[in-house]
Amino acid sequence: MKFLKSFGQFWYDFIIGDDWKIGVAVLTALVVLFVAMKAELFGDTGLTLLGGAAVVVAFAISLAIDVRPKKR
Protein backbone atom coordinates (compact mmCIF):
# COMPACT_ATOMS: atom_id res chain seq x y z
CA MET A 1 0.00 0.00 0.00
CA LYS A 2 2.81 2.37 0.96
CA PHE A 3 4.59 1.49 -2.30
CA LEU A 4 1.45 2.25 -4.32
CA LYS A 5 1.08 5.56 -2.53
CA SER A 6 4.71 6.48 -3.28
CA PHE A 7 4.30 5.35 -6.89
CA GLY A 8 1.17 7.49 -7.26
CA GLN A 9 2.92 10.43 -5.62
CA PHE A 10 5.84 10.09 -8.04
CA TRP A 11 3.57 10.29 -11.08
CA TYR A 12 1.57 13.11 -9.54
CA ASP A 13 4.78 15.10 -9.00
CA PHE A 14 5.96 14.14 -12.46
CA ILE A 15 2.85 15.16 -14.37
CA ILE A 16 1.36 17.88 -12.17
CA GLY A 17 4.58 19.03 -10.49
CA ASP A 18 4.71 22.62 -9.28
CA ASP A 19 2.21 23.81 -11.83
CA TRP A 20 -0.87 21.84 -12.91
CA LYS A 21 -1.49 24.34 -15.70
CA ILE A 22 1.36 22.89 -17.81
CA GLY A 23 -0.34 19.48 -17.94
CA VAL A 24 -3.66 21.12 -18.82
CA ALA A 25 -1.95 23.24 -21.51
CA VAL A 26 -0.39 20.19 -23.21
CA LEU A 27 -3.64 18.23 -23.01
CA THR A 28 -5.62 21.17 -24.45
CA ALA A 29 -3.17 21.59 -27.34
CA LEU A 30 -3.37 17.88 -28.19
CA VAL A 31 -7.18 17.94 -28.02
CA VAL A 32 -7.20 20.92 -30.45
CA LEU A 33 -4.95 18.94 -32.79
CA PHE A 34 -7.14 15.85 -32.44
CA VAL A 35 -10.28 17.83 -33.32
CA ALA A 36 -8.58 19.42 -36.34
CA MET A 37 -7.43 15.99 -37.51
CA LYS A 38 -10.88 14.44 -37.11
CA ALA A 39 -12.43 17.40 -38.96
CA GLU A 40 -9.88 16.78 -41.76
CA LEU A 41 -9.00 20.48 -41.81
CA PHE A 42 -5.43 19.95 -43.07
CA GLY A 43 -2.99 17.36 -44.37
CA ASP A 44 -0.07 16.07 -42.26
CA THR A 45 2.05 19.19 -42.76
CA GLY A 46 -0.73 21.54 -41.71
CA LEU A 47 -1.68 19.36 -38.75
CA THR A 48 1.86 19.07 -37.39
CA LEU A 49 2.43 22.82 -37.70
CA LEU A 50 -0.92 23.47 -36.04
CA GLY A 51 0.01 21.04 -33.25
CA GLY A 52 3.36 22.76 -32.66
CA ALA A 53 1.73 26.20 -32.62
CA ALA A 54 -1.04 24.99 -30.29
CA VAL A 55 1.53 23.70 -27.77
CA VAL A 56 3.43 27.00 -27.86
CA VAL A 57 0.27 29.10 -27.43
CA ALA A 58 -1.08 26.89 -24.63
CA PHE A 59 2.25 27.13 -22.79
CA ALA A 60 2.31 30.92 -23.21
CA ILE A 61 -1.21 31.19 -21.77
CA SER A 62 -0.35 28.95 -18.80
CA LEU A 63 2.73 31.08 -18.07
CA ALA A 64 0.73 34.30 -18.38
CA ILE A 65 -1.79 32.97 -15.85
CA ASP A 66 1.09 31.92 -13.61
CA VAL A 67 2.67 35.37 -13.40
CA ARG A 68 -0.46 37.52 -13.43
CA PRO A 69 -0.62 40.01 -10.55
CA LYS A 70 -2.32 38.45 -7.54
CA LYS A 71 -5.44 40.15 -6.15
CA ARG A 72 -5.16 41.14 -2.49
Add this chain to the structure above:
Amino acid sequence: MDAATWGLVIATFVACFVEMVEATTIVMAMGYTRSWKSALAGTFAALGALAVVTVFAGYALATWLPESALQLAIGGLLLIFGLQWLRKAILRSSGRKAVHDEDKIYQEEVAAAKAAGESKGSLDMFSFMVSFKGVFLEGMEVVFIVITFGLNANNIPGASAGAVAAVVIVLTVAVVLRRPLSMINENLLKYGVGLLLASFGTYWAVEGIGIFQAGRESLDWPGHDLMILVLLAAWLVLSRIFVAVLKVPAATPAPVGTPVEVEK
Protein backbone atom coordinates in the same frame (compact mmCIF):
# COMPACT_ATOMS: atom_id res chain seq x y z
CA MET B 1 27.26 9.01 -35.75
CA ASP B 2 24.56 11.11 -37.46
CA ALA B 3 23.08 14.39 -36.18
CA ALA B 4 19.99 12.72 -34.69
CA THR B 5 22.13 10.30 -32.66
CA TRP B 6 24.34 13.15 -31.43
CA GLY B 7 21.23 15.05 -30.40
CA LEU B 8 19.97 11.99 -28.54
CA VAL B 9 23.27 11.40 -26.72
CA ILE B 10 23.65 15.07 -25.78
CA ALA B 11 20.05 15.28 -24.53
CA THR B 12 20.33 12.22 -22.28
CA PHE B 13 23.82 13.26 -21.14
CA VAL B 14 22.78 16.73 -19.99
CA ALA B 15 19.53 15.52 -18.40
CA CYS B 16 21.32 12.74 -16.54
CA PHE B 17 24.13 15.09 -15.52
CA VAL B 18 21.70 17.46 -13.78
CA GLU B 19 19.92 14.66 -11.92
CA MET B 20 23.22 13.04 -10.91
CA VAL B 21 24.49 16.30 -9.40
CA GLU B 22 21.37 16.48 -7.22
CA ALA B 23 21.57 12.84 -6.14
CA THR B 24 25.29 13.15 -5.40
CA THR B 25 24.67 16.16 -3.14
CA ILE B 26 22.25 14.13 -1.01
CA VAL B 27 24.52 11.07 -0.77
CA MET B 28 27.56 13.21 0.10
CA ALA B 29 25.65 15.00 2.86
CA MET B 30 24.70 11.62 4.40
CA GLY B 31 28.16 10.14 3.90
CA TYR B 32 30.14 12.98 5.46
CA THR B 33 27.82 13.58 8.41
CA ARG B 34 26.60 10.10 9.30
CA SER B 35 27.79 6.94 7.58
CA TRP B 36 29.41 6.36 4.22
CA LYS B 37 28.67 2.64 4.46
CA SER B 38 24.93 3.20 4.91
CA ALA B 39 24.76 6.04 2.36
CA LEU B 40 26.47 3.89 -0.27
CA ALA B 41 24.30 0.87 0.64
CA GLY B 42 21.23 3.05 0.05
CA THR B 43 22.70 4.26 -3.23
CA PHE B 44 23.42 0.75 -4.55
CA ALA B 45 20.00 -0.51 -3.41
CA ALA B 46 18.39 2.35 -5.35
CA LEU B 47 20.51 1.64 -8.43
CA GLY B 48 19.44 -2.03 -8.27
CA ALA B 49 15.77 -1.05 -8.00
CA LEU B 50 16.21 1.36 -10.92
CA ALA B 51 17.76 -1.37 -13.07
CA VAL B 52 14.74 -3.62 -12.46
CA VAL B 53 12.31 -0.77 -13.24
CA THR B 54 14.23 0.07 -16.43
CA VAL B 55 14.16 -3.49 -17.76
CA PHE B 56 10.45 -4.00 -17.04
CA ALA B 57 9.29 -0.57 -18.19
CA GLY B 58 11.41 -0.69 -21.34
CA TYR B 59 10.25 -4.19 -22.26
CA ALA B 60 6.60 -3.42 -21.54
CA LEU B 61 6.57 -0.18 -23.51
CA ALA B 62 8.45 -1.59 -26.49
CA THR B 63 6.35 -4.76 -26.64
CA TRP B 64 2.81 -3.67 -25.96
CA LEU B 65 2.38 -0.27 -27.58
CA PRO B 66 2.23 0.49 -31.31
CA GLU B 67 4.71 3.15 -32.47
CA SER B 68 2.27 6.05 -32.76
CA ALA B 69 0.77 5.29 -29.31
CA LEU B 70 4.29 5.21 -27.87
CA GLN B 71 5.04 8.57 -29.48
CA LEU B 72 1.84 10.11 -28.14
CA ALA B 73 2.11 8.75 -24.59
CA ILE B 74 5.82 9.29 -24.19
CA GLY B 75 5.96 12.52 -26.21
CA GLY B 76 3.10 13.93 -24.12
CA LEU B 77 4.80 13.07 -20.83
CA LEU B 78 8.14 14.34 -22.11
CA LEU B 79 6.49 17.57 -23.21
CA ILE B 80 4.85 18.13 -19.82
CA PHE B 81 8.12 17.33 -18.05
CA GLY B 82 10.16 19.56 -20.36
CA LEU B 83 7.77 22.50 -20.18
CA GLN B 84 7.83 22.34 -16.39
CA TRP B 85 11.64 22.66 -16.48
CA LEU B 86 11.38 25.42 -19.07
CA ARG B 87 8.81 27.29 -16.97
CA LYS B 88 11.11 27.16 -13.95
CA ALA B 89 14.08 28.26 -16.06
CA ILE B 90 12.11 31.23 -17.46
CA LEU B 91 10.92 32.26 -14.00
CA ARG B 92 14.46 31.95 -12.61
CA SER B 93 16.08 33.87 -15.47
CA SER B 94 13.51 36.63 -15.14
CA GLY B 95 14.12 36.93 -11.39
CA ARG B 96 10.71 35.61 -10.34
CA LYS B 97 11.93 32.42 -8.70
CA ALA B 98 14.92 31.67 -6.50
CA VAL B 99 17.77 29.91 -8.30
CA HIS B 100 18.64 26.32 -7.48
CA ASP B 101 21.35 26.43 -4.81
CA GLU B 102 23.22 23.14 -4.40
CA ASP B 103 25.26 24.50 -1.46
CA LYS B 104 22.13 25.44 0.45
CA ILE B 105 20.54 22.07 -0.24
CA TYR B 106 23.72 20.39 1.03
CA GLN B 107 23.60 22.45 4.25
CA GLU B 108 19.94 21.57 4.76
CA GLU B 109 20.64 17.86 4.28
CA VAL B 110 23.56 18.07 6.72
CA ALA B 111 21.39 19.82 9.31
CA ALA B 112 18.67 17.18 8.90
CA ALA B 113 21.26 14.41 9.23
CA LYS B 114 22.64 15.89 12.46
CA ALA B 115 19.18 16.44 13.91
CA ALA B 116 18.10 12.86 13.21
CA GLY B 117 20.02 11.47 16.23
CA GLU B 118 22.21 8.42 16.64
CA SER B 119 21.30 5.17 14.96
CA LYS B 120 21.52 1.78 16.62
CA GLY B 121 22.77 -1.26 14.73
CA SER B 122 25.36 -1.69 12.02
CA LEU B 123 23.32 0.07 9.34
CA ASP B 124 22.34 3.70 9.83
CA MET B 125 18.77 3.59 8.54
CA PHE B 126 18.50 7.37 8.23
CA SER B 127 21.48 7.60 5.85
CA PHE B 128 20.32 4.50 4.00
CA MET B 129 16.76 5.71 3.42
CA VAL B 130 17.63 9.32 2.54
CA SER B 131 20.28 8.14 0.07
CA PHE B 132 17.98 5.47 -1.35
CA LYS B 133 15.11 7.92 -1.83
CA GLY B 134 17.35 10.62 -3.31
CA VAL B 135 19.05 8.33 -5.81
CA PHE B 136 15.85 6.46 -6.70
CA LEU B 137 13.73 9.55 -7.34
CA GLU B 138 16.39 11.45 -9.28
CA GLY B 139 17.27 8.20 -11.08
CA MET B 140 13.65 7.57 -12.08
CA GLU B 141 13.71 10.80 -14.03
CA VAL B 142 16.89 9.66 -15.79
CA VAL B 143 15.38 6.24 -16.51
CA PHE B 144 12.28 7.90 -17.92
CA ILE B 145 14.33 10.15 -20.19
CA VAL B 146 16.62 7.32 -21.39
CA ILE B 147 13.72 4.94 -22.11
CA THR B 148 11.56 7.54 -23.80
CA PHE B 149 14.32 9.04 -25.92
CA GLY B 150 15.78 5.62 -26.66
CA LEU B 151 12.52 3.98 -27.70
CA ASN B 152 11.19 6.87 -29.74
CA ALA B 153 14.50 7.41 -31.54
CA ASN B 154 14.88 3.62 -31.80
CA ASN B 155 18.31 3.87 -30.21
CA ILE B 156 18.40 2.69 -26.58
CA PRO B 157 22.22 2.14 -26.67
CA GLY B 158 22.78 5.76 -27.78
CA ALA B 159 20.52 7.12 -25.03
CA SER B 160 22.15 4.85 -22.43
CA ALA B 161 25.64 5.92 -23.54
CA GLY B 162 24.79 9.57 -22.84
CA ALA B 163 23.43 8.70 -19.40
CA VAL B 164 26.36 6.45 -18.44
CA ALA B 165 28.87 9.12 -19.51
CA ALA B 166 27.14 11.63 -17.24
CA VAL B 167 27.17 9.22 -14.28
CA VAL B 168 30.88 8.52 -14.72
CA ILE B 169 31.83 12.19 -15.04
CA VAL B 170 29.75 13.40 -12.07
CA LEU B 171 31.02 10.60 -9.81
CA THR B 172 34.63 11.21 -10.87
CA VAL B 173 34.37 14.95 -10.18
CA ALA B 174 32.65 14.31 -6.83
CA VAL B 175 35.32 11.82 -5.74
CA VAL B 176 38.15 14.16 -6.76
CA LEU B 177 36.68 17.32 -5.22
CA ARG B 178 35.01 15.71 -2.19
CA ARG B 179 32.44 18.48 -1.91
CA PRO B 180 29.04 19.31 -3.42
CA LEU B 181 29.21 20.22 -7.10
CA SER B 182 27.92 23.75 -6.57
CA MET B 183 30.35 25.26 -9.10
CA ILE B 184 28.29 23.73 -11.90
CA ASN B 185 25.74 26.12 -13.36
CA GLU B 186 22.84 23.78 -12.80
CA ASN B 187 20.24 26.39 -13.65
CA LEU B 188 21.72 26.86 -17.11
CA LEU B 189 21.89 23.10 -17.63
CA LYS B 190 18.26 22.72 -16.58
CA TYR B 191 17.31 25.44 -19.02
CA GLY B 192 19.06 23.51 -21.80
CA VAL B 193 17.41 20.24 -20.80
CA GLY B 194 14.02 21.95 -20.66
CA LEU B 195 14.52 23.20 -24.23
CA LEU B 196 15.58 19.75 -25.47
CA LEU B 197 12.73 17.90 -23.74
CA ALA B 198 10.17 20.45 -24.94
CA SER B 199 11.44 20.15 -28.53
CA PHE B 200 11.54 16.34 -28.66
CA GLY B 201 8.26 16.17 -26.69
CA THR B 202 6.46 18.51 -29.13
CA TYR B 203 7.78 16.54 -32.09
CA TRP B 204 6.74 13.12 -30.81
CA ALA B 205 3.44 14.06 -29.14
CA VAL B 206 2.20 15.74 -32.32
CA GLU B 207 3.35 12.81 -34.46
CA GLY B 208 1.64 10.37 -32.10
CA ILE B 209 -1.82 11.96 -32.48
CA GLY B 210 -1.88 9.94 -35.71
CA ILE B 211 -2.86 6.90 -33.58
CA PHE B 212 -6.43 8.20 -33.84
CA GLN B 213 -6.39 8.19 -37.66
CA ALA B 214 -7.92 5.33 -39.61
CA GLY B 215 -4.57 3.70 -40.43
CA ARG B 216 -3.07 4.47 -36.97
CA GLU B 217 -0.07 5.97 -38.78
CA SER B 218 1.98 8.73 -37.13
CA LEU B 219 1.64 12.25 -38.56
CA ASP B 220 4.59 13.34 -40.70
CA TRP B 221 6.38 16.60 -39.85
CA PRO B 222 7.71 18.52 -42.88
CA GLY B 223 11.47 17.96 -43.01
CA HIS B 224 11.15 14.95 -40.64
CA ASP B 225 13.88 14.84 -37.94
CA LEU B 226 15.26 18.22 -39.02
CA MET B 227 12.10 19.75 -37.64
CA ILE B 228 13.39 18.99 -34.13
CA LEU B 229 16.08 21.64 -34.68
CA VAL B 230 13.45 24.13 -35.83
CA LEU B 231 11.38 23.37 -32.73
CA LEU B 232 14.49 23.77 -30.56
CA ALA B 233 15.15 27.19 -32.09
CA ALA B 234 11.50 28.16 -31.68
CA TRP B 235 11.42 27.20 -27.98
CA LEU B 236 14.72 29.02 -27.41
CA VAL B 237 13.48 32.24 -29.04
CA LEU B 238 10.14 32.00 -27.28
CA SER B 239 11.74 31.42 -23.88
CA ARG B 240 14.06 34.43 -24.37
CA ILE B 241 11.05 36.57 -25.22
CA PHE B 242 9.30 35.38 -22.06
CA VAL B 243 12.38 36.12 -19.97
CA ALA B 244 12.64 39.63 -21.43
CA VAL B 245 8.94 40.36 -20.94
CA LEU B 246 8.75 38.92 -17.43
CA LYS B 247 12.06 40.36 -16.19
CA VAL B 248 11.83 41.81 -12.70
CA PRO B 249 14.14 44.87 -12.35
CA ALA B 250 17.15 44.07 -10.12
CA ALA B 251 16.29 46.75 -7.56
CA THR B 252 12.69 45.61 -7.30
CA PRO B 253 11.97 42.63 -5.07
CA ALA B 254 9.93 39.81 -6.62
CA PRO B 255 6.21 40.57 -6.50
CA VAL B 256 4.35 39.39 -3.42
CA GLY B 257 2.81 35.99 -4.00
CA THR B 258 5.33 34.76 -6.58
CA PRO B 259 6.82 31.38 -5.73
CA VAL B 260 10.30 31.69 -4.21
CA GLU B 261 11.86 28.50 -3.01
CA VAL B 262 15.01 26.45 -2.88
CA GLU B 263 14.07 23.41 -4.85
CA LYS B 264 15.33 19.96 -3.83
